Amino acid sequence: MPLLALDEISLAYGVHPLLDHASLAVEAGERVCLLGRNGEGKSTLLRIISQEVVPDSGTVKLDSGTSLAVLPQNLPTDDNRTAYEVVSSAFAEAGELLAEFHALSQKADENSLERLTKVQERLEALDGWRLEQRVSAILKQYRVDPDKRLDELSGGWQRRVLLAKALVTDPDVLLLDEPTNHLDVPAIAWLEEALSQFRGAILFVSHDRAFIRRMATRIVELDRGKLISFSATYDRYLELKEKALEEEERQNALFDKRLKQEEAWIRQGIKARRTRNMGRVRSLKAMREERKQRRERGGTASFAVEDAARSGRLVVEAKAAGFRYGQGASVIQNMDLTVLRGDKIGLIGENGTGKTTLVRLLLGELEPTEGGIRLGTNREVAYFDQLRGELDLSQTALDNLAEGREYIEINGQQKHVLGYLQEFLFSPERARSPVSVFSGGERARLMLAKLFSKPANILVLDEPTNDLDVETLELLESQLVAFNGTVLIISHDREFLDNVVADTIVLDGSGEVHEYVGGYSDWRRQGGRFPSELASSKPPQAESVPQAGKAVKTAPVNKAKPTKLSYKLKLELEQLPGKIEALEREVASLQTLISEPEFYNRPQPEVSEQLERLAESEAELEASMERWMELEEQGNP
Structure with missing residues (x-):
């Protein structure tokens, strides 16, 4: 008996139904990835399951006693509740009383004692102390300060709080809508680990290919109103x-x-x-x-980048450059960097390490507070904003792009604005719709349309992959690779960086700027690690969102000096090659087993077990390789 079953679900908003007698069953222990093009109705389907939207026909069935929790796609805005209040709110009345008790216990004055006593009595009647233990335990497990207000936390820490709220009720089914959006790479790694320990069923929407490969045990595609199941890995x-x-x-x-x-x-x-x-x-x-x-499969986006006249060979040069806000700590310090025409550079760093500040320095929007930055000539910059701030939500897509024009010129060719928007998969009817009703993916495509309609020889893309479907992502990758100008990309999408950039700039939070050849995976192979990975076992404090005009305060990374290996470490180094070889054989064997077509005809628990074994073996192999490189470096200072 499946935990969750959709039976003949139909829902129509326009000419074609968004869902056309769609059916799906999710078993216990499955991690099902829901894929589909932007606008196909994936988020709507999740909202139907969570009963936020009522379908035109069909039923959603949860097995008797099955509980369901949701991690929403959009982060809350202007939510000044504490993390404790947010997580405890999962328990309705008991949650409100727990939050009140937590706040009153912080005061502990005579005026609050009477109310505190009444709250205690009601909590005892509701078995609230058991629930309080669960709230406190999960906040401790996720290393969240219970008294931090949600609006003081970065997107990654907000995501932790919301996941804690979803899981504190110990649900049987968990729904996730684009869970990696706005997370940095360490936060994504943390999320992957947290979800891999969840024993219930997960149904999630994501376009992060590395995340899908790590998490999904089955792929379900929403295509032209129908749900098609593939009992396979993402690559298969x-x-x-x-x-x-x-x-x-x-x-x-x-x-x-x-x-x-x-x-x-x-x-x-x-x-x-x-x-x-x-x-x-x-x-x-x-x-x-x-x-x-017959419903034809929608066309593929076919956009191209509008080239401007070539910039000078030198785009920007920084010598001992640094920047600080006011009297605060340096966000950037001692930066020596040269960017030449045609360079494709990825910027990597945890949230709050100064990536956006660095880009603004390179664009000349900020003046360095120390050192110097020399800008090249004939620079035409196009900027992709991750918050879609360039879009007027009250206007239509047509008005946002046209800006009073009927035709635009792309690489010497006159194109009607409607025709140009069709290349980004906007029908004439959709192009005349207000942007406020667009999905996240549609807004991202409109931003790309607006970006690429302007002549540019320098493209700056801040989290361009959020909400884009895989087909559009792959086309964007190919266009950026073929682009003759300079590209600067801030992204936490590991595969996107690997496929596009030739150089990587890493900000470690101390203000230092490090340059590496290659993409994200090349940086990792060269021993690259995030500060949080190198930190001690002491639980980190939840980071706060930096306020405008204030420095981003980060602790400098302690760089360990190379020392001679002890006997114990020498022995470990000698044993690691054999261990790595054995793990490589195990991973190869499991990959061969999983690639066999009949493998997915086996019982689902067996399939899940083998996929988890493969994920664990790959993680152990990577950790062993990292340890081997670390010991090799220590032994050869």
């Missing part, structure tokens, strides 16, 4: 999907050929009509209706 799903589309095209071509033949037959002369087979006529009518009802 891509192969199966490509074959399925090829087969669909072949069958459609055969059908259209036969329909054309039947149409020719029905239009033959009088002699043929006298002997016309009425059964054949009825069959033709049925074929016409079937062709009419």
Whole structure:
């Protein structure tokens, strides 16, 4: 008996139904990734499951006694509740009393004692102390300060609090909508670890390919209103999907050929009509209706970047440059950096380490407070804002892009604004809709359309992958690789960085700027680590969002000096190659097993167990490789 079952769900807002008799079953222990193009209705489907939206027809069934929790896609705004209040609110009345008790116990004055006593009595009646233990335990487990206000926390820490709220009730089914948005890489790694320990069923929407590969035990695609299940890994799903589309095209071509033949037959002369087979006529009518009802797969975005005249060979040069807000600590210090025309650079760092400040320095929007920065000539900059601040939500997509124009010029060609928007998959009707009703993916596509409609030889992209579907992501990657100008990318999407950038700049939080050749994976192979990974076992304090005009305060990283290896460490170093070799054999064996088509026909618990074994072995192999490189470096200072 599945924990969650959708039976013939239908929902229509426009000409075509968003969901067309869609069905799905989710078993205990599964981690199901829901994929689909932007605007297909993935978030709507999650809202139907959580009963925020009522479908036109069909039913959502939860197994008897099954509980459900949701981690929303959008982070709260202007929420001044403490982390304790947010997490305890998962328990309705008991949660409100717990939050009140927690606040009153902080005061502990005579005026609050009477109310405190009444709250205690009511909590005892509701078995509230057991719930209080669960709230306190999960906040401690997730290393969240219970008295921190939500609006003081960064996006990553807000996500931790919301996940704690979702899991404190010990749900059987967890719904996640784009859980990695606005998280830095260490926070994503933490989220992956936290979710891998969750024993209930997970249904999540994500376009982060590395996250999907790590988490999903099954892929379900929402395509033209239907839910199609692939009991496979993400890479295997891509192969199966490509074959399925090829087969669909072949069958459609055969059908259209036969329909054309039947149409020719029905239009033959009088002699043929006298002997016309009425059964054949009825069959033709049925074929016409079937062709009419066919929903074609939407086109693929086909945008291109508008090139400006070439910039000077030197884009920007920094020498011993630094920057601080007021009298605060240095956000950037001792930066020596040269960016040349055509460079494609990724910026990596935990939230709050100064990536945006660094970009503003390189663009000339900020003056360094120490050292010097020399800007190149003929610079035309286009900026992609992760918060979509360039979009006016009250206007239509057409008005946002056109800005009073009917035609725009792209690489020397005049294009009608509506035609240009169609290249970004906006129909004329959708282009005339207000941006406020757009999904996150549609807003991201509109931002790209606006960005690429302006001549530029320097592209600055701040978290461009948030909300984009995989097809648009891959097209964006190819366009950036082919772009002749300079590209600066702030991103936490590990695969996106690997596919686009040739150099990586890492900010470690101390103000130091480090440059590496290659993308994210190359940086990791060179021993790159985030400060949180190198920190001591002392639980870190939740970081606060830096206020405008104030320094981003971060602790400098203690750089350990190379020392000679002890006997114990030498022995560990000697044993590591054998361990790594054994782990490589185990990973290869498991990958071979999982790649067999019949593997996914096995019982679901066995499939899940093998996939978890593979994930654990890969993680152990990576950790062993990292340890080997660390000991090698210490032994060869």
